[in-house]
Amino acid sequence: MSKTALITGATSGFGAATARRFVAAGWRVIATGRRADRLQALVDELGADQVHAAVFDIRDAQAMNAAMDALPEAFRGIDLLVNNAGLAQGTKPAQDARLDDWQRMIDTNVTALVTLTRRVLPLLIERRGAIVNISSTAANYPYAGGNVYGGTKAFVSQFSLGLRSDLHGTGVRVTTLEPGMAETEFTLVRTHGDQAASDALYQGAQPMTAQDIADTIHWIATLPPHLNINRLEMMPVSQSFAGFQVARG
Numbered sequence: 001m002s003k004t005a006l007i008t009g010a011t012s013g014f015g016a017a018t019a020r021r022f023v024a025a026g027w028r029v030i031a032t033g034r035r036a037d038r039l040q041a042l043v044d045e046l047g048a049d050q051v052h053a054a055v056f057d058i059r060d061a062q063a064m065n066a067a068m069d070a071l072p073e074a075f076r077g078i079d080l081l082v083n084n085a086g087l088a089q090g091t092k093p094a095q096d097a098r099l100d101d102w103q104r105m106i107d108t109n110v111t112a113l114v115t116l117t118r119r120v121l122p123l124l125i126e127r128r129g130a131i132v133n134i135s136s137t138a139a140n141y142p143y144a145g146g147n148v149y150g151g152t153k154a155f156v157s158q159f160s161l162g163l164r165s166d167l168h169g170t171g172v173r174v175t176t177l178e179p180g181m182a183e184t185e186f187t188l189v190r191t192h193g194d195q196a197a198s199d200a201l202y203q204g205a206q207p208m209t210a211q212d213i214a215d216t217i218h219w220i221a222t223l224p225p226h227l228n229i230n231r232l233e234m235m236p237v238s239q240s241f242a243g244f245q246v247a248r249g
């Protein structure tokens with residue numbers, strides 16, 4: 001029997017690549033996001049039998065619940081939740097950051113993620129399904145300007161471990177995937193639309209691709225049912241760690 005994955009943020013980057021990867025492997029996909037035209041293009045490309053487009057702003061709990069209530073019969077049993085929708089906003093130090101940027105990251109990366117997870121958990125338990133939460137290396141290593149973004153992703157990683165504990169005995173698997181630099185629309189969004197800044201960041205860096213992440217999510221989700229990857233951190237070879245900084249008076 002064909003399985004169903006609910007993939008948030010499937011209009012771009014990791015989510016779109018993951019939707020394609022799972023459909024290629026015979027899964028049905030519920031693809032979410034705000035940009036209806038992109039979701040429709042995905043349906044046109046992959047087929048309405050395989051993809052259901054659920055258009056809503058993930059910060060709007062009422063719209064999220066309405067979209068879940070309106071799932072067509074064939075997409076009602078959910079085997080995998082990929083909590084991928086998310087964003088960074090701004091690169092300024094905390095003392096210069098915009099409070100509305102911070103609020104938006106918390107609303108999207110934390111509040112919306114837990115709201116959807118709570119909604120889907122009973123369905124996942126019913127089918128002994130799985131959750132893959134997209135965190136970041138920013139959860140593990142602080143960097144200048146990462147402040148609230150890193151904080152939201154640290155929440156995602158810790159929430160995933162907590163879910164593992166609470167779901168003990170249910171057969172539901174939970175993984176937090178912590179990627180480093182990957183080229184998507186992430187930096188365009190982070191810089192409020194600065195394409196040159198985005199191009200400059202990835203230029204010559206050989207960043208990871210959305211396909212790399214999609215393949216990894218597919219691998220995690222299709223391991224034998226007795227195996228759980230708790231957390232998986234990945235980076236391009238070109239990226240590593242900076243040393244501590246010292247301010248001299």
Ligand code: NDP
Binds near residue numbers: 015034180
């Ligand atoms: P993209 O900007 O390419 O994709 C982000 C996706 O999130 C889009 O589909 C967007 O859909 C969706 N999204 C954002 N806000 C909302 C919202 N309010 N309501 C509904 N959907 C929303 O970035 P990535 O693919 O790179 O990012 C995916 C995840 O991976 C994020 O959680 C990000 O933090 C994380 N990540 C990214 C890394 C990178 O280097 N690229 C590294 C580590 C983690 P739409 O705009 O249509 O609503």
Ligand code: 8X3
Binds near residue numbers: 136137138180
């Ligand atoms: C995205 C990776 O290093 O830009 O989560 O924060 S980074």
